[in-house]
Amino acid sequence: MASGSDWRAAAISSDSPSQPQAEGLGPARPESVENIDLRTVKVLLPLPLADAYDYSVPDSLEVPAGSFVVVPLGKREILGVVWGEGTGEVPREKLRDIVSVLPARPMAETLRRFVDWVAAYTLAPPGAVLRMTMGSTSALEAPRTELVYRPAEAIGDTDLKLTAARRRVLEALKDGPAMPVAELAHLAGVGPSVVKTMASIGLLSAEARVMRRSFPQPDGLHDGPTLSPEQRRVADALIDKVKAHAFSATLLDGVPGAGKTEVYFEAIAATLAERRQVLVLLPEIALTAQWLKRFEDRFGAAPASWHSDLTSLERRETWRAIADGRVSVVVGARSALFLPFADLGLIVVDEEHDGSFKQEEGVTYNARDMAVVRARLVSAPVVLASATPSLESITNVTAGRYGALHLPARHGGQKLATLAAVDLRKAPPPRGHWLSPPVIDAMKETLAAGEQVLLFLNRRGYAPITLCRACGHGLECPQCSAWLVEHRFRRVLICHHCGYSEPPARTCKHCGAIDHFVACGPGVERLAEEAHALFPEARVELFTSDSLVSRAEATAAVERMIAGEIDILIGTQMAAKGHHFPNLTLVVVVDADLGLNGGDLRAGERTFQLLYQVAGRAGRQDRPGRALVQTHMPEHPVMQALVANDRDRFVTAELAGRAAAGMPPYGRLAALVVSGPDAALVDNVCAAIARQAPHQPGVTVLGPSTAPLALLRGRHRRRFLLKTGRDIAVQPLLHAWLSKIGLPASVRLQIDIDPYSFM
Known part of the structure; x- marks a missing residue:
């Protein structure tokens, strides 16, 4: 077997990304072993191991590449995936046999290449990436069967035995499909024993049927809303990209309320017409009630969902249906990117700028960037939609790597909310309170008009x-x-x-x-106290992940807001994402300076995006909206750009600062976090790493320094930051540097390529 169980041994393949994903992939490698009966194979295991292991194939088995197999590992047996032809480095007499082949469809070659790509780019063990593709191991087993019953072909003399209960059973089956005993008994209003007795005396015949969940099929021909000429132009451009059956990356850039969702729905309809599958990535999958309703209204059926709230049964049935091609549209969180699509024809990343697309633990990756990679591998278009695109995506458009489509105005001629800064130095709240006098006056006016208020504070508790x-x-x-x-x-x-x-x-x-x-x-709960005291007659409700712990609760809260059953909604960033509240006309950002205190590279960008998005919740129907931003720094460039509604001015200034400092998207970063329970041992390891740090033109190593979160889950943390020019590939540099370092068992080293946060 191939040796090595440490990330340091992970080699970077010849076509692994030395540039970020936006700069494209190399040509596809030929898959020489697909559907060939191999006698020695490499099996990749879903463990943090550096490489696949060699196994021999018994004569009784056929194992094409991608097969899910059970293999021995030490004293246990473990599930793995055949990754290709064996290396030939292990003597045949030392090889162990594959135990069995599971009846699941083999993993597609494009998905295996995607695993290799992600592993090479993130410097994660390939087995750790593979584990993300196996969202339900039970889905790999043979599906269960159940007995279903239908009327016997010839009842004959048994007519004399037809009691009233038995007649109801036969009537329930008339002109319908065969049914399992419980369903049939319930429909006929009889006990299960009646059905079983009918089968035993020949009134019913039983047959085995594979148990599998049926999924509703969205209809791309279902009538959609009438689009404006501008929306139609953009939608037609996306439809052309779908019909081309080729890779393209397009930034769909539109102001809040411009109808971006309805536009990319047209691309989804075109993909359904091509009989291919669609993946839509959303940043908060558990809180997308309005999106799901809009989808169902547009296509006549709900999409399949993939997120952490699914039960094990739901995960198994959904995973299997996606692999079989029985699911045409999947909406999911970032992990849905690793599902086994049979024929993926379109990927949509909604709110592409959102930080929740970055996975910070385990395999660290940005699902937005990896979505572009997967689209490239399957020759499909990817659409990145946002009202506040990330600076990386804007730069890719400028460089010609992405296309861009713009929706510069709200649908139906609605005007954007007017936005004003409230200078807390001139109009401070009373001592012990958090709402300034101008804000309270605006709330009084809004509530008196029968309209709704959103108080936004990104602090839970x-x-x-x-x-x-x-x-x-x-x-x-x-x-x-x-x-x-x-x-x-x-x-x-x-x-x-x-x-x-x-x-x-x-x-x-x-x-x-x-x-x-x-x-x-203040936290949102304290703010709710103040709102209750100021407006005792108002109906106040919290909209946070603490107050709404399930998707059903979040859906109910959204419906209450739309129905006008809430007067003042107090929310965290959950309330800033994609919601459409027709009667909401006033948005108040209680502490606009909060995000600017982070001091990291993206503090200004994140703050502008969040505040611009939350302000966009106001005035989305036929009533004008306004947003008030409480700040101690109205002169800050972020606040100035918000008040002027000048996103381009902010982007230009922010990009100029990044370029001058050589920071992304004009430079490259990689973070190294060393952690362990013993602070002294962590510091010793950091000293050893620092001594081996690379010294060459265009490369800067900062650290080690104590991480802002110096202690996390009982582990002391230190950080390095590797900064390079655009022309330097960080992965080979890191590999050469860190392969010289030995880590004690209690110390961990996490690598984060393209870090999003700096905690």
């Missing part, structure tokens, strides 16, 4: 910090260098990084003072 007034000690997480956040409505203190929680205490552990704790700063 009641207060971000709880301090002891006697000694100043703050309540911290024992496992992380982070404050415990008070959730007063639930009577608990929670760490939002590791999930640690404890009940509120009366006694300070630091000084022993009793009942001296005070909440500092």
Whole structure:
């Protein structure tokens, strides 16, 4: 077997990406072993191993490339995927036999290439990437069967045995499909024993049927809304790209309310007409009730969903149906990108700028970027839609790597919300409060007109910090260098990084003072208290991941808002994404400066995108909307661009600053995070890594430094940052550097190519 169980041994293949995905892939490699009966094969295991292992194939088995197989590993048996012809490096007498081949469809060659690509680009073990493609191992087993019943072909003398109950059973089966016993008994209003007795005396015949869930099929010919001439022009351009059956990447850039969704729905309809599959990636799949309803209204059926809330049964049936081609449209979170599509014809990444497309743990990857890669591999178009595109996508358009289609105005002639900054230095809230007088006046006017208000604050809980007034000690997480956040409505203190929680205490552990704790700063729960006090007659509701823990609860909250059953909605960034509330005319950003305090590369970009998006929730129907942004820094470029509604000015200034500093998208970054339970040992490992750091023109290594989250889940963390020019491939550089380093068992090293956050 091929040796090596460490990420450091992962080799970068000859066509692995030395440039970010936007610059394209090399030509497809020929797959010489597809459908060939191999006697020695490489099997990739879904483990963090550096390479596939060689196995021999018994004469009784046929194992084309991509087959799902069970193989021995040590004293256990494990599932794997045949990755190609054996290396020939292991003597035949030392090879172990494949145990069995599972009855699932083999993994497609394009998906196997995608796994190799992602592994090479992210420097993750290929087995760790493979694991993401196997979302349901039970789906690989033979599907279960069930007995179904239909009337016997010739009943004959048994007519004399037809009781009223038995006649109801036969009537239920008349002109219909065969049914399992429970369904048939329920429909006929009889007990299961009646059905079984009828089968035993020859009134019914039984047959085995494969059990599989049926999925509704969206209809691309279903009538859609009438598009404006501008929408029609953009939709037709996307339809042409679908019909070309070729790779293309297109940025669909439109202001909030421009109808981007209805436009790419036309591309979906064209793909369905081509009898190919569609993948739509959304940043918050559990909170997309309005999107799903719009889809069902447009196509007459709901798409299949893929997200973390699915049950194991739902995951198995959905995974299997996608592989069989029985599902035509999938809407999912970033993990849906690794599903086994039979014939993928279109990928849509909605809200392509959203940071939740970046996976920060395990295999670190950006689903937006990898969606472009997968589209290229399957020769399909990918559409990146946003009202505030990422600077990377804008740069790719400028360089000619992506195409661009623009929707510069709201659908139906509606005007964008007017936006004004409220200078908190000149109009501060009363002491202990968080809403300024101009904001309160605007809320009074809005509520008096029978319209709705959204208070936006991207802080969960009641207060971000709880301090002891006697000694100043703050309540911290024992496992992380982070404050415990008070959730007063639930009577608990929670760490939002590791999930640690404890009940509120009366006694300070630091000084022993009793009942001296005070909440500092606002969270959404504290804001709700203030809103209730100011407007006791108003119906106030929270819209956060803490208050709405399931998709059903989020859907119900959206429906209440649309029905006018909520007057003041108080939300975190959940409320900023894609919702359409017809009667919402006032949006208030309570702390616009919050995102600017991060101090990292993307702080300004993220803040502008979030505030621009949340302001876009206002005035989306026939009533004009306005947005008020509370800030201590109205002169900040982000605030100036927002107030002027001048996105291009902000983008130009931000890109100029990035170019001057050689930062992405004009340079490359890779982050290295070293962590372990022993701080001294982590520092020693960091010193060894620093001594081997590369020294060459165009390459800068920053660190090691203590990470902003210095302690996370009980592990001490240190960071390096590798910065290079655009002409330098970071993966070979990192591989050569880190292959010289030995890591103690308790120390982990995580590599993040193209880091999004810097915590």
